[in-house]
Amino acid sequence: MPTAITPPVARLGLLAAAALVAGVLGAAPATAAPSTTLYAAPTGSGTACTWSNPCSLTGARDKVRTLNNAMTGDLTVRLRGGTYRLTDTVKFGPADSGSNGHAVLYQANPGEHPMISGAIRVTGFGVYDQSKGIYRAPVPAGTASRQLFVNGTRAQRARGPLDPGGFQLSGSSFVTADPSYASFTNPSAVEVVRNNAWKQMRCPLASITATGSGGSSLNVNPDCWRNNNTAVPNPSFPLNGAGLPRLDGVSWVENAYQLLTQPGQFYLDGPAGYLYYAPRPGENLASADVELPVLENLVDLSGTPGHLAPVNDTDPAVGYTGSWGYSSGRPYGDFHDDVHYTTTDGDSVSYTFTGTGLDVLGEVNSDEGGIDVYVDGVRTRTVTPTGATRLAQQAVVSIAGLPKGQHTVKLVKTGGQYLVVDGFTVVPDAIAPVHDIRFSGVDFGYTTWNQPSTAGYVDNQAGVLWDPVTQAPIRIPAAVRVHRGSGISFSGGEIAHTGGTGIDLADGTQNSSVTGNWIHDTSGGGVSLGEVDDFYLTDPARMSSGDTISENTIEHVGADYQDAVGIWVGHGRSQVVSHNDVGHTPYSGMSLGWGWGWASTCDLQSKQGLGNPCRHGTIYSGGNQILNNHLHDVMGVLNDGGPIYTLGGQGGGDGSLTSVLAGNVVSGGNHTNNMLYHDEGSSYWNTHDNLVRFGGQDWMGMWTPTIHDITVHDNYSDYAANNINGTNITFAQATVVAGGNWPPAARAIIAAAGVDPAFRRPGCVVDDDDLAIGYTGAWFASGARGYGDLNDNVHATQTNGDAATFSFNGTAISVLGERNSDQGQVEIVLDGVSKGLVDTSSATRQTRQAIYRATGLGGGQHTVQVIKRSGTFATLDGFQC
Template identity: 60%
Template sequence: MPRAVVACLLAVVATTFGVVGGSSAGAAPPTDTLSVAPDGHGTACSTHSPCALDTARDQARSLVPTAPGDVVVELQGGTYRLTSPFRLGVQDSGRPGHPVVYQAAAGQQPVLTGAVKVTGFTRVDAARNIYRADVPAGTAARELFVNGVRADRDRGPRDPSGFSVTSTGFTTADPAYASWTDAARVEVVRDSGWKQMRCPLASLTASASGGSNLTVDPACWNNNHTSVPHPGFPFNGAGLPTLDGVSWLENAYQLLGTPGQFYLDQDAGHLYYVPRPGEDLATADVELPVASQLVDASGTPGHLAPLDDTDWRAVYTGSWNYSGGRPLGDLNADVHYTSTDGDAVSYTFTGTGIQMLSETNDDEGSADVYVDGTKVSTVSGDGPVRLAQQAMVSVTGLAKGTHTLRVVKTGGSYLLVDGFTVIPDAIAPVHDITFSGLTFTGTAWTAPTAAGYVDNQAGVLWDPTTHTPTRIPAAVQVHRGLRITFDGDTVTHTGTSGIDLADQTQDSAVTGSTVTDTAGTGVAIGEVDDYYQTDPALMTSGDTVSGSVVQFPGQEYADAVGIWVGYSRGTTLSHNDVGYTPYSGISIGWGWGWASDCTLQAKQGLPTPCAHGTTYAGGHHIVGNHVHSVMGALFDGGPIYTLGGLASPAEFTGNVLAECIDGCNMIYHDEGSSQWNTHDNLVRYGNGSLWLNLWTPSIHDDSIHDNWSDTAAYNDNGTNISFQQATVVTDGNWPAAAQALVAAAGPGIRPGPQADDDDLRVAYSGSWSSSGSRNLGDLDNGVHYTEHDGASATLTFTGTAVGFLTETNSDEGDVGITLDGVSRGTVSADTPQRHVQQKLWSVSGLSDGPHTLTVTKRGGSYLLVDGFTLS
């Protein structure tokens, strides 16, 4: 679908949730319905006298306990401009089987936005066609949308030449940079490998040789260049690349002049913009996102992360020793340890529970666990192999208050303490809430403006100060949710990620929804720092993304992916369409080789002794997804990418993986991936990519069989892999079973005015290739092309009109047109100059039913398929 098009909202049928009034036998119980509007007020919350959203939420709390069915909050159409998130807590939950439902009123389109509308533009620079509007001084924003299309922060040319690295940043012989104003707002951006790095500048000065020195903010330079965070397993792999070059410079007034780019003078309160052809700023809808979040549904506790054994609250009594810099996978590479029975560690905390991380090994022994002076258990660290960061002690369910944990060594050679996780509140998820038919848009994330963007991989970052893992925040955020559902919703045009099912959210779902044009990740599930959990209540589990469209993620942060899954159990990703990504389409798992044993790590060439632990992840079902047009900006990813080991088997089947742009592996089970049953997938248009890459011995115990591919190239260097070569198909001659797989993949046909060249309704016969990120104005920035006369592309569609979009140029030739098996003659794509998205042939007035349109190359050097228009 075109990136500027928002999917149609789905009307919610009344019988889905019950109806108000009488009911017949067997009918759903009646609902309690509250009505809200953008200008709602008062407390009636009725259709004729709607209230505000917050008012309806508060009233719903009192209705839930006695409601015979669902409690429904209907949002009338219009724009709800939010300056702070709509917050839902445990007290706002529904009941199992009867959620609180926030839904669009029938036939209406409510839009929740964190953007402000900007008006009053005047032209201030005729030569560069720059317009300016006033916004409140101090307004912080990194995104702008004009008539529903993302504008770019102004930037210089891609990969500029002449920059050299210095000890504090970069230098160049070009003297122009030294004259730029407001250097602290200028950002240097580097795309390298699988990472994007960003840093603000500290200064721009003239060099002694007459050029310019670009001094990068010192803290950001340290984080992205000099001392990149690299704790190793389970938090990251290589740690590289670094900010060692300039991909482009961004956000300087002097760079303005390109249509569709803007500059915000935050201090003065001036927004500058260069309109695109056809944009009239007197009437245009100009939206400046300023709010950081739209929905926050939070249970308790919030995010849980371990604290080191050196935490000030840990008191060690007896003859304890400290060991730092251990390359064994310890938290922060250190532990406290004792060999004396009777030695103890105490930890006083405020909360409802606590976990203590230790190590298991054959020289570890037993310990008694006391809470507030009362013995609650005896635990043991004895095990056949060394495993780091094990939750040896886990105490939950305490009354909230101040407690003291005391662990006393009673046996074995050693007791080790590696860290503590405090559970500050009762485990109480926000639960049974549904959002249906709503649009969420216009969020801002401004943290990189001051501190830069310190990337790890796939939208997982390092906190610039603590160097602990963090992630791009989302417009719609769920923290510790249970049965939270997004059905038929749209998230679009954000400066953040889209939807995040975070902090061990369980049994929640994104179904039939559209997430598109996000600055960060489309949909995220799980965390990266809860790998050690053994308590099912403290795991991410049972979440689903199905029947959804996730396209154009990473529009600002190019390392972000369409769907990201961290540590989780039983995640289902089913029949989604994920595409047009700058990095991988779907990324599943974390930890690299952490869960692979030391023998496998040694075979990979990793240090011995090794950093080895466990994870609770596994049981995933990755089924029937269409993932396409990926790797548009970065390198070393793929349509579906897995990482790290699993504790239980997972299935990877029925997926159609296509159109890799660059630096890709089509089925990419990366470092540590294990227990994947990968079968009955179809791979095509990899543009030189391997259809399968198992590159290193720490990838182990996977089964690869019964797949189809248009290339035979693969890499199997894993351990204990059951491998069967794919059935290799040439010239689009897919057998019936493969064609059935294509027909079943993705969310099904979605109505819209266009079908892109990589739409599953298009079948290519003959020798074809794909080309993406051409930046020439193609529909969705890519095409399929052939150099062979007789090669054809066939669109199967239902409708009354169709048109063929292509590129015309001097190297294009004649194109044969066939509709429903009948020749409609020949048209020519030969023109003296290049023109993109040209409707070379069209027809209307067809009977409303199924049709097939075939275009066939008849001459010239190339035939390009850019897409089709549909009625």
């Protein structure tokens, strides 16, 4: 039977077969010497790391450091089952890496399920307010967390109603006639949340005061108000687009004890040391597993150097000799919109730094000339950043391989009209990746992220934010993160119940993979790959490249930060995202690329109405492959995104690299305007052999001239609407198929998309948007309904005779649907034999109902068909064996 959603369980665990994990990662030799196999356990200690005397996780890591200098085979650390409760992040660096081409393997002991947790378990609940059903338990004073999980199910921070209305904006305050807010305790812990278009914005309050008319004034923290309203960061290309929308309304109010009114909600009074919770029906807090996350990050694998960012040309360490000028507020896309320049040959600029390398950012243009480059007083080269088109933020000089220490780089103008200096990026350490470390069958869960509690959530797009102090781009932190990694892999595990993103492969990570995992119930995104601010790189050793995200099931991300996406890829080369199943997201399923129209020429920006001169430079991204993924039931909350969304250039900087978007099936767009969405600046894509069904406004969208050099051909859709307004677009309309009668080539795309059978999660519940279900007729998808459907989505039809067909292996089957006053009769056909009509009408709506069940079936494959016969609607919610 096809894989399906399993009910929430207290224990995390993607039950991957040991043979499969070994096949993905490469198992240690069966006859490995005892010294090559170590053991760790949740209660482990010491340094023996044996079966009978296991180490802790950090103890096993430290033992590896004594064994991995001259490896002759893979070194295996077997993690015994149970929960490894961390009090601090477990860090891995180059010293923990494999050697001689071999890897260090952290594997689940066969048949056991280790889980690495960042939570404390809360006990000692007692009734606090019987009338409201509120219980209270002590926690250590000062505990900070934004998440809580009870028996493996996420609790909701106490909040008011959605879109409450009645709020008027007055300065930096939201004013309402409702007097109750003025009585809230701990008002500085209260947040206002605003969902608007593609963004979510959050701000803590400074205070709540009573108004003279008897209402309440929710007064927003002034720093957060500036970042989210009056001074929204808006550097434009290559870091963001329009900058808007702003925090200009209230979608809900969050985190006050007085808002704790619904079962499944909690309130943490950290300073006082108390956790308040209203249990759901059936939850017994005397025996429940109540997990309060307190760590942001569980495992960190970091090589050197870390994250690299330029310093501006105005930095005090920069020395200018000669007749230099300074120009600010330029419209060309300079770093911080300013440069230093000279027109005099012999003028020089010097920068002294401590590190191993340096990029000098400048400008390529027709009026630039020769530059002599001196390193520590020795002329090493002459460069000439001359080009027919102005390009901003270019690495006109890149120096690498210096011994770590203090160095001085001097540039001397030798020709041309101008020498322009824009900034300097220091490489502080030699490139030394953390490498050849592989995790398999290991689960990660229960983290938090507390920055929004004090500084708010200053959104840009898709989980990329602005630092509330520096206004530099940052991203939602991840439970598992890799910086400057190589040959790192995570496979066959579960990453869930996080306060941020699941896994992040960042800062030039190369040849690493996230394969065959179940990633779900995250506050942020599922998997992030690459960066947004390293677009200018010319050094392949520092680029994100050669990574793979494949065979993962990623669902129910963005539980708190609803702009987050299932898979996010920033700048990168030769990245592969293939055979993933991504569903039930509040915003886009996948977001690929960055930079908006930065890599598009000034004439194309002018055609978009952006004016000329323009912000224009290069992006190193290209040669990426987005293949055979299944994306469904996305865009449940926000707007202006899609199942697959691309942004910015993919030409490798010079148009020589083409990326491929092929073999993907996208369905159930909800608030989607484009199902396949090549957004602003997207370029050099070959988009073919994709299938769109149950879609949004357009099956394909390219709305503006800065989208360019894209070929679209041999796609399939169940509707024809499209929006093609790019430049140099080769567009062939999709083969439009009515009634779900897909031709063989289209059925082959459906069969090949999504997670391959060997990687599917076991279970016997199949959601209505599973690829194994065939719909014929005028069915449509409906998500984010809020009625209690399986995964909050259904398929429905209003046309008698429409059918849904599902084949399975098993001895029993249930058809899940809905009963309601607008429902009628459906006919059930099992293995070609009608089982009669089922009446699904009801005076009240009843969701996730087993409207038909058959048991005692013989072994082998069976086929069940649901056919609408009467009523306004027939609704299908899935199948259960």
